[in-house]
Amino acid sequence: MSDENKKHDYSADSIQALEGMEHVRMRPSMYIGDVGVRGLHHLVYEVVDNSIDEAMAGHCDTISVIINEDNSITVRDNGRGIPVGLHKKEGVSALEVVMTKIGAGGKFDKDSYKVSGGLHGVGVSVVNALSKHLKATVYRDGKVWQQEYERGKPLYPVKVVGETDQRGTEVTFMPDDEIFQTEIDFNYETLSTRMRELSFLNQRIKISIEDKRRKDDEGNFIREDFFSEEGLPEFVKYLDATREPLIQKVISIEGEKNGIPVEVAMVYNTSYAENLHSYVNNINTHEGGTHLSGFRRGLTHTLKKYAETSGLLKNLKFSISGDDFREGLTAIISVKVAEPQFEGQTKTKLGNREVSAAVSQAVSEMLTDYLEENPNDAKTIVQKVILAAQARHAASKAREMVQRKTVMSGGGLPGKLSDCAWSEPEKCELFLVEGDSAGGTAKQGRDRNFQAILPLRGKILNVEKAMQHKAFENEEIKNMYTALGVSIGTEEDQRALNVSKLRYHKIVIMCDADVDGSHIETLILTFFFRYMRELVENGNIYVAAPPLYLVKKGKKRKYAWNDEERDAIVKEFGGGTIQRYKGLGEMNAEQLWDTTMNPQHRTMYRVTIENGAEADRVFSMLMGDEVPPRRKFIEDNATYANIDI
Ligand code: 0RA
DSSP: OOHHHHHHHHHHHHHHHHHHHHHHHHSHHHHHSOSSHHHHHHHHHHHHHHHHHHHHTTSOOEEEEEEOTTSOEEEEEOSSOOOOSEETTTTEEHHHHHHHSTTOTTTTOTTSOOOOOTTTTSOHHHHHHTEEEEEEEEEETTEEEEEEEETTEESSOOEEEEEOSOOEEEEEEEEOTTTOSSOSOOOHHHHHHHHHHHHHHSTTOEEEEEEEEEEOTTSOEEEEEEOOSSSHHHHHHHHTTTSOBSSSSOEEEEEEETTEEEEEEEEEBSSSOEEEEEEETTEEOTTOBHHHHHHHHHHHHHHHHHHHHTTTTTTOOSOOOGGGGGTTEEEEEEEOOSSOOEETTTTOEEOOHHHHHHHHHHHHHHHHHHHHHOHHHHHHHHHHHHHHHHHHHHHHHHHHHHHHHTOOOSSSOOTTOBOOSOOOGGGOEEEEEESHHHHHHHHHHSOTTTEEEEEEOSSOOOTTTSOHHHHHHOHHHHHHHHHHTOEEOOSSOTTOEEOTTOSOSEEEEEOOSSHHHHHHHHHHHHHHHHHOHHHHHTTOEEEEOOOSEEEEETTEEEEESSHHHHHHHHHHHTSOEEEEOOSGGGSOHHHHIIIIIOTTTOEEEEOOOSOHHHHHHHHHHHTSSOSHHHHHIIIIISOOEEEEO
16 A cells, blocks of 8 residues: 555544444543533543553553542553553544544454443543543653543644652543533542442452542542452442341352353341342342342252252142232342343443343352251251242232222222212312322322312323223222213213213322333323323323432421432532432322322423324333333323423
8 A cells, every 4th residue: 555545544443433423422422421410420430440450461450440529430440551652543543543532442462351331431532522621641752652532633742741669540531611510520429339339349459439529527628438358248348238148158259161150149127028139240230130030049959959859848728929029128130241232221230141141050050059068057048038939928818808808899889999079170280199009108198178189099000901891800900980070871882971061170190200100101191192181182081290319407497309400419518418319109198298199399290192093003102011112102202281380
C-alpha cells in the first residue's frame, strides 16, 4: 500500500470514529440505558469496569473513585496504564484509540481475561463522548502521558507532561449537561453501594470512594474503603447480617464448568423469605435468567436427593415444591460469561442456554460434597424444607375451605364489599384492592362517605384465556358485577352490558407497586377491556399510584413516586433512610389515605383507549407468559391521561 493510500485509510477511519462518537451523542440511551440519574451514574461504573478488568487480569490491586467538588469524577487505578504507543492501524496513540473509538475497548489485548456485556463494557469512549470534558492521564514507562477531550474530541495529541515512578491510569470526566436530562449531581450512596458490591464480587481489590463535596465532623472528606478478602461469602454475610442464621457456615461454591466460572455463596436463615441475587460479569441480573434457573435446579435436585437417600422424607404425606427449598435462603450467584446475551425489559436477564447446565452441575457437585461433610447442617436444612412444605399445605387447605364458604348468596351486594354511605354514583368511588389485607387498610383509611372498598383475592382470572362461563363463575368477577350494579345482558349476547345502574362513577384499581401488582392490575384491566369496555371508553376506570419510597430523617418524612423524587428528597434532607414500599400492606391506613386515596393529594391515572385495534393487540400480547412486557405496557404504552384529582 502506498503512503498516499495509508493516509487515506487513516482519515477514513478517523471519520468512522467520529461517526461512532456522534452516534453515541445522538442515541445515548442505546449505550448507557437512559439519560437520567441512572445513566449518569452508569458513566462512573463504565470507567471503573475498565480498572476492574485490569485488576481481574492480575495487574492492579487499587482503584479509587473521587467525586470532585464540581461534580466531575476521577477514577484512578494502579494497573499497567493504557498503552500510549502508536496504534499501527489507526496511526495515532493507542490511548487516543481507546478514548475515541467506540468498541475499541480492550480489543488489542487478547491475552487478558476480559468479559463484558450488557450496558457495561461499552467502553470508556462512550463516557468520553458524553462528557463535556475528559482528561486521561497514564503513568507508564517512567513518564506521565496526557490527553484531553471535549465532547469526545481530542484537544491535542497525547503528550508527556512529566516523569513518574508510578504505574496506572487516571480518568477525570465532567458529564455533558447537554446530554443528561438530570442535574449533574452524583449520589454518594449510589456510588458507594456499587463500589462495595464490586469489592465483594471481585475479592482482594482495594476500592475507595471519596466525596470532595462534603466533609465529616472532623473535617475530612466523606470516604469509604472497601476490601473483601473472601468475596461472595462475605457478601452473603453482609446481606444477612440482621437475620438469624439457621446454620453457622456459609456454603461456598467456586469452580469452572465448561469454561464458565461459577461462584455461589449461600446461607440459610430462620426467616421465610427467599433472597437470591445474581450477577453476570459483575452486573446485577435483576430479571434472573439461565444462571438463576440453573442454580434453582441444582439446589432442588441435590437437596431432594440427599433428603430421600438419607431417609429424612419417609412417611411424608405431601409433596415438596421447589419454593420449599428456598425458604430462608440468601444466596449470591455470580458467573462470568464471555459473550453474554441479555434479555428482558431492562436487559438484565441472562439468556445464554449453556450457563444453566454449568451452574446446575457446579451447584450439584459441590453442594453434595458439603452435605456429606456437614451432616448436621444437612439435617437442619432438610427439616426446615419439610416445615416449609407443611406450612404451605396447611395454608392452601385453609384457603380452599374459605373459598367454599363464601359462595355468593345471589341478589344482595357481595359480603366483601365495604360500601360507602352516599348513594349518588357521580360522587362515589369504588376501590378494587389487591388482597384482603390491603383491603382492610384501605377500609380503615378511606372516607366512608363516598369511597367503597372491594378487596380482590390474589390473581384474578385471566379472562383472555378463560372461557366465558368460567369468567361468570369466577367469584371475584361476580363480585365486581354485583358491586358495580352492572348487569350482564341476554341469553344471546351475554356480554351486552347494562351500565345504567352503575353505582360508582370512579372505579379505581389499587395494586402493589411491584411486578405482581402490575400483573394483577393488568388482569383487572383486561377484564374491564373485554367485559366492560364501555366503562373504559366512558372514562370510569382509574389506576391508583401508591408511592414507591418513604424517606425519613429525624422527624421529617416525605414520599417519592420514583427514583428521581426519592433522590431529590434525600438531597433536600441531606441524607436519610429510605423505605421502599414493596406493597400496599406496608403502609398503615393513614399513610394509604394521605398518599393514594385522599383526592387532595393523590395521583391517579385515568385509563383511556386511544386506538381500539391497537389496544386489542396489546391486550392479547400482554396476556402471554412474560410479565415484564406487561409492566412495560403499563409504564410507557398505556394511553393514560395523567390527571390530578
Ligand atoms: C489494554 C492493554 C493494556 C492495558 C489496558 C488495556 C488498560 C486499560 C485500562 C483502563 C483503565 N485502566 C486500565 N488499565 C489498563 C496493557 C498492555 C501492556 O502493557 O502490555
